[in-house]
Amino acid sequence: MPISKTTIVCIAIGIVLIILSFVGIFRPIGDAARWLFLPVVRTVSQTTQEAVGWLHGASRTSEQDRIAQLEERVRLFTTDQVACASLERENGMLRAQAHFLEESGYDSVGARVISREIGSIRARVTIDRGARDGIETGQAVVADGGLYVGKILTVRERIAVVELFTDPEARTAAAPLAKPRLLGVIEGRGNGAALLTYIPSSEELSEDQIVVTAGTEEKVSGHLPVGIVNVVNGKPTDPFYTAALEPLADLERMPYVSVLRPTALAPEQP
């Protein structure tokens, strides 16, 4: 069947547009369009999340309320425990290290979650902060008062995509709370699950142990609580163990997050 000239022209235009978009020619147009529609998307997503949260709360029984309260208390105590353990280590080390931490500190910028894609094959959220707020790829993202949830994956002028650590493509260096050394790698498994892998068989790991970020990645600071060990898998003859990890943060209900950016990247104050 002969292809008409119009069809060929349309296909050629489509290919050219795709190539130009790869090069980034249309990025300023996209940024301008996002600037225009971001307030609407932000308002609609906030309203939707509040409505779903209200419906969820209205349908909860008193036992479920009690469970939710206890889970929230566990998160707060975990954050306090990690902070205390980190402070104890800092006091035990030289004062010069404290000066080093102060010099290369982090500050946080709050962001609202405006969209998300959470399921078995993907775990990512879109936030309403971007490059103009000092956001860069690889920066750590926390929620619920300091619980690690993921890293910045893609950045545009006014929005960014956060890859949650439960995303099947996400990898996070982890350490146990008590010992400041690399323990293994957290690999996302989708559906809110994660697996701690490459745990040396010499390492003693038990259930309910808290796992934190190792701090070995360039833009991810250490001692950020990640999750609690559920089940440790492995035989005594295996060189490495794996452990199922339960996230501490509630990744399903996360209307606000904070991005940890180095203070050097913070926009200048007017």
Added chain:
Amino acid sequence: MVLGWIRVALIALLIGCFEVAVRPFVPWLVFFYPLLPVLVLTLLGSRFSRAVVLGTIGGLFLDLFFLDQLDYAVLRFPVVVCILAYVSGKWLTNRSLYTALALTIFGRVIERIFAWCIALIIRGTGEGVWHGIAPVFSFDLLTVTVGFIILAVWTSRFLTAIPRAAIRESSWYES
């Protein structure tokens, strides 16, 4: 006439906003993607050009806020509309509910095949493109059915026109 185009653009923006900011946060709507069913209804109930514009604007909105997907919805949906228009004109010449349902199923399959090809080229794997396709189909068919019935009841777009001469000559009429 201008109002018609503005209406198309607003509908496309509303649908895009729904798919970006509402659908991901409501558990029972996670598999509800209304853009394609609305495109089919526009193609059958209005003009081809308006369906293309609706698909382009809706797809553009999705590409603006789904940064990591890189599946060029702004090109994918207009191409799907062109294919559906060709199929509709060539084989499914009547404008009935069954035509709408058939076009919807075919359109969703074509749209997923496009997304799968783009995922293979860009990410090297098409894994996950067909995830949840059954509930997606269910929502598509339900949306098209409800939309078709509403359009048929409130407008005269799907009424069959019978010539007066044929009515007069009909023996049923005379009897």
